[in-house]
Amino acid sequence: MDQGQRVIAAVGAVIFKDDKVLLVRRGRPPFQGHWSIPGGKLDFGEALAEGLAREVREETGVVIDIVGLIDVYEALPQRPDDRHFVMIDYACRWISGEVVAGDDAMEAAFVPVPEALSRLAWDKTRTAIQDALKVIRRKEEQR
Numbered sequence: 001m002d003q004g005q006r007v008i009a010a011v012g013a014v015i016f017k018d019d020k021v022l023l024v025r026r027g028r029p030p031f032q033g034h035w036s037i038p039g040g041k042l043d044f045g046e047a048l049a050e051g052l053a054r055e056v057r058e059e060t061g062v063v064i065d066i067v068g069l070i071d072v073y074e075a076l077p078q079r080p081d082d083r084h085f086v087m088i089d090y091a092c093r094w095i096s097g098e099v100v101a102g103d104d105a106m107e108a109a110f111v112p113v114p115e116a117l118s119r120l121a122w123d124k125t126r127t128a129i130q131d132a133l134k135v136i137r138r139k140e141e142q143r
């Protein structure tokens with residue numbers, strides 16, 4: 001098996017600040033130029049929470065509080081040059097920091113949820129945002 005045929009573990013953050021969600025315009029494939037949630041590949045030996053915090057900080061400059069797991073999503077290769085991703089997405093709250101696009105993000109901004117849902121390129125990301133709202137509400141009800 002060559003390097004291109006390995007499964008890639010990645011994390012994603014659906015980050016809420018008031019009634020807005022943080023989106024990034026991707027600077028690299030896959031979905032280069034399209035809006036998505038912050039996240040990226042885990043480094044070898046890196047814990048999920050550490051990788052998530054690192055990716056969010058690198059791409060947006062913000063600090064987050066992880067509220068809970070949304071779901072695990074899979075992107076199977078459709079063509080020979082595609083990669084196989086397993087993405088673990090978390091619902092998060094913004095804690096601090098000004099949003100600044102960095103690393104592999106062309107742009108980053110907090111966007112009202114309805115507008116965010118219309119900007120997204122991938123249906124699973126829309127589902128992740130909707131499911132993240134449910135995770136946040138459940139946590140608030142448990143208080």
